[in-house]
Amino acid sequence: MADHAELLREAIEVERRAHRALLAGDDASEELRAAAALYRSSWEAAPPASYGRLIGMLKAAVLAGDAREEALYARGSLGDAAGSAPASYALAIAALVEGDDGEAAAAAEGMRGGSEAMVRAADAIAALAAGDEEEYGRAVRAIVEDFEGRDEHLTGVPIADTALMLERLASARGMACGVASPLLPAG
Numbered sequence: 521m522a523d524h525a526e527l528l529r530e531a532i533e534v535e536r537r538a539h540r541a542l543l544a545g546d547d548a549s550e551e552l553r554a555a556a557a558l559y560r561s562s563w564e565a566a567p568p569a570s571y572g573r574l575i576g577m578l579k580a581a582v583l584a585g586d587a588r589e590e591a592l593y594a595r596g597s598l599g600d601a602a603g604s605a606p607a608s609y610a611l612a613i614a615a616l617v618e619g620d621d622g623e624a625a626a627a628a629e630g631m632r633g634g635s636e637a638m639v640r641a642a643d644a645i646a647a648l649a650a651g652d653e654e655e656y657g658r659a660v661r662a663i664v665e666d667f668e669g670r671d672e673h674l675t676g677v678p679i680a681d682t683a684l685m686l687e688r689l690a691s692a693r694g695m696a697c698g699v700a701s702p703l704l705p706a707g
Contacts, residue, residue, distance in 0.1 A: 524565035531558035552584035605634025
């Protein structure tokens with residue numbers, strides 16, 4: 521079995537290629553699904569509380585177009601462990617995918633103990649769960665502005681992947697705000 525750190529590096533590399541394809545306007549669903557699978561394998565081999573791998577799995581799956589299986593898996597893997605901000609983030613994404621707005625809102629509250637970026641994501645998730653289009657738009661624009669101000673991005677590709685994932689989830693609810701940025705695919 522591959523080492524969890526090597527699996528994580530592979531997931532990030534595959535996601536890097538997918539991010540480049542997305543920004544070029546190309547279909548990246550195959551690579552995003554591969555990245556999701558690698559993040560999952562890395563999670564399964566990693567030490568406890570490596571919740572960022574579940575977040576990566578869910579983001580990639582949402583961007584690939586269908587994250588139901590990954591959402592079920594994440595919720596089953598987290599159980600009652602969603603006490604940390606990153607675990608709450610994974611739970612919130614999974615709950616949004618499954619349409620469980622109550623759980624998404626509760627998990628968003630658990631994210632508020634994390635970084636400023638985590639709090640911005642919590643604001644957007646809470647607004648999606650509440651069906652508040654105005655607050656969602658404000659929150660997702662703040663996320664994009666944060667990404668635009670960063671010097672480094674996880675995959676090395678300047679892309680506002682959190683905003684892109686949230687916009688995909690918002691679109692399914694008729695709430696996408698269509699924020700434009702050089703860090704997001706056109707259209």
